[in-house]
Amino acid sequence: MNKTYTYSFLALALTLVLCFFVNISLGSVSIPLKAVFNSLLNSNVEQQSWQHIILNYRLPKAITAIIVGSGLGISGLLMQTLFRNPLAGPFVLGISSGASLGVALVILGSGVFGGVLASLFVSKWGIVIAASLGSFLVLLAVLMVSIRVRDTMAILIIGLMFASITAAIVSVLSYFGSAEQLQQYVFWGFGSLGNLSWSDLTIFLIIYVLGILASLCSIKSLNTLLLGENYAKSLGLNIKKSRLIIIIATSLLAGTITAFTGPIAFIGLAIPHLTRQIFNTSNHKILLPAVFLLGGIVMLVCDSIAQLPNSDYTLPINAITALIGAPVVIWLLVRKRGMVF
Amino acid sequence: MKEQNPHIILKTEDLSIGYASKKAKTVVASQVNVELKKGELIGLIGANGIGKSTLLRTLTHVQKPLSGTVFINEKSILDYNPLDLAKVLSLVLTEKIASKNLSVFELIALGRQPYTNWVGNLSEQDKNIVNQAILQTNIEDLQHKKCFELSDGQLQKVMIARALAQDTDLIILDEPTSHLDMYHKAYILKLLQRLAKETGKTILFSSHEIDLAIQLCDTLIVMNAGTVVSDQPCKLIEQGVFETLFPKDLIAFDKNTGSFRVKK
Structure with missing residues (x-):
């Protein structure tokens, strides 16, 4: 790693820490900066409620933001290299649509089960489990196809087809759902970072770390895949095994993130491209940690904006990421000669 | 560098190549017996569709032979x-x-992948080998450029450097001269000849540049509808192998110049 990269990494790491504290100090309740630090350091705070808000609401939310941004960014990076396609993101394999299907079945189909069973299903954990199961099942289908199909492009298209099928089922379900159920489903689709307790976060974090470990193990094979599959094979790479590990890493990261926070748009697609513009390299040893830092930063910024500080409103996070992500992608395309990877 | 006892790097024994499905077996060529010696430049020539690619795919273990064996070392x-292959x-x-x-350097360094650790870090020795490959192919001035900035001829040199960095006894190139102009065709093949002599590697390439291959190669493998012969170019000329390579209506082989002429 040469010097210029070291400086960029230092700058990004500092920005991440800064954004983290800014994110924590902003919210619907105005809390003085001193009280924010005192709460974090667990020393005396003027109002007990302030410390409660910081420790049990804002801190887990900020950590969630970093996990979501970095996780989606990394899974986007893995997909773009694996599919040799700059448009690939964590959701092209049908992860998000699978999760949507699971949630739609639970929320919109709850009328069918009725009574006590329905209320059990529609609880937060019911939705998390349904989303995980949905994305896992769709991915399992894609994986089974990918073992039989050699061509990565075919897998990409099959992922898109699965997405269309699940989207169609969701529309049919919403046609028959009640207004109340529809509203609940739409709210899940807005995405939310703020609903996680510390115990939720622990489970979230464990699966996230597993996904990150699988990505780290793929660094070498990802770099080899930059040459194309036939060259990679001639360098002794086991293509099928590497592809499997990369897909598992993506599904762990993107699958759980979607399950816990809802589908969050554009981060997975935009962050890897933004990172390549800053670091101007294709080496995953540099890109992976850089995407981690930048993903965390962008998500913290998006979340700070979505809060509308000092007001009682919170905008849907999904809208903010798209509002920021889409122009970034357009700007990159206009400024430089297209999306490289 | 002269080898006292030319060591055989690649050898095929009664190799039969082609495609087998459940219903039928398509034999492209059978009884292929070739020997590639250390430090030789070998050209593989033949008309379009005669099975050059199939032979190369079989020799590189991309597809299985119908029968027979390929030996390397x-x-x-x-x-x-x-990984060992x-x-x-x-x-x-x-x-x-x-x-x-x-970047060109990164691309060539990927040739070291079979030797690097789990995350692909380059050791000092790896870096030396990469730099040596850059020197041997005369691309010092390109090494910090990105691959999209290169011309076809430059990119081909870089790809050859990458194969050199992989540090193998045998390098196989599939039509390295296609898409290149006349000068660069000669340049690339001349480079291959020099590399084979200097590094002692065995280099096998397929090509349609029969004139150049006759002038530069130590051995030629000529594929002709179902049969495969290999020998030194001058002996193949004497045997009249090249006359049978193409239909005779349009071009004819001139034994004296070792090249094809359009019939007037």
């Missing part, structure tokens, strides 16, 4: 695991690399 190619055989393919955003 006296060991059957079937007994190599993929990558240490004795490197390839230059016709397909484009997936990411053109790689």
Whole structure:
């Protein structure tokens, strides 16, 4: 790693820490900066409620933001290299649509089960489990196809087809759902970072770390895949095994993130491209940690904006990421000669 | 560098190549017996569709032979695991690399992948070998450029350097001169000839540049409808092998100049 990269990494790491504290100090309740630090350091705070808000609401939310941004960014990076396609993101394999299907079945189909069973299903954990199961099942289908199909492009298209099928089922379900159920489903689709307790976060974090470990193990094979599959094979790479590990890493990261926070748009697609513009390299040893830092930063910024500080409103996070992500992608395309990877 | 006892790097025994499905077996060529010696430049020539690619795919273990065996360093190619094979055989393919955003140095360094650790870090020795490959192919001035900035001829040199960095006894190139102008065709083949002599590697390439191959190669493998012969170019000329290579209505082989002429 040469010097210029070291400086960029230092700058990004500092920005991440800064954004983290800014994110924590902003919210619907105005809390003085001193009280924010005192709460974090667990020393005396003027109002007990302030410390409660910081420790049990804002801190887990900020950590969630970093996990979501970095996780989606990394899974986007893995997909773009694996599919040799700059448009690939964590959701092209049908992860998000699978999760949507699971949630739609639970929320919109709850009328069918009725009574006590329905209320059990529609609880937060019911939705998390349904989303995980949905994305896992769709991915399992894609994986089974990918073992039989050699061509990565075919897998990409099959992922898109699965997405269309699940989207169609969701529309049919919403046609028959009640207004109340529809509203609940739409709210899940807005995405939310703020609903996680510390115990939720622990489970979230464990699966996230597993996904990150699988990505780290793929660094070498990802770099080899930059040459194309036939060259990679001639360098002794086991293509099928590497592809499997990369897909598992993506599904762990993107699958759980979607399950816990809802589908969050554009981060997975935009962050890897933004990172390549800053670091101007294709080496995953540099890109992976850089995407981690930048993903965390962008998500913290998006979340700070979505809060509308000092007001009682919170905008849907999904809208903010798209509002920021889409122009970034357009700007990159206009400024430089297209999306490289 | 003269070898006292030319060591045989690649050898085929009664190789039969082609495609087998459940219903039918398509034999492209059978009874292929060739020997590639250390430090030789070998050209593989033949008309379009005669099966050059099929032979190369079989020799590089991309597809299975119908029968017979390919030996590399006296060991059957079937007994190599993929990583060990990558240490004795490197390839230059016709397909484009997936990411053109790689720098030339990074691309060549990827040739060291079979030797590097789990995260792909380059040791001092790896770096030396990469730099040596850059020197041997005369691309010092290109090494910090990105691949999308290169011309076809430059990119081909870089791909050859990458194969050199893989540090294998045998390098196989699939049509390394296609898409190049006349000068660069000669340049690339001349480079291959020099590399074979200097490094003692065995270099096998397929090509349609029969005139150049006759002038530069130590051995030629000529594929002709179902039969495969290999010998020194001058002996093949004497045997009249080239006259039968193409239909005789349009071009004719001139034994004295060793090249094809259009019939007037």
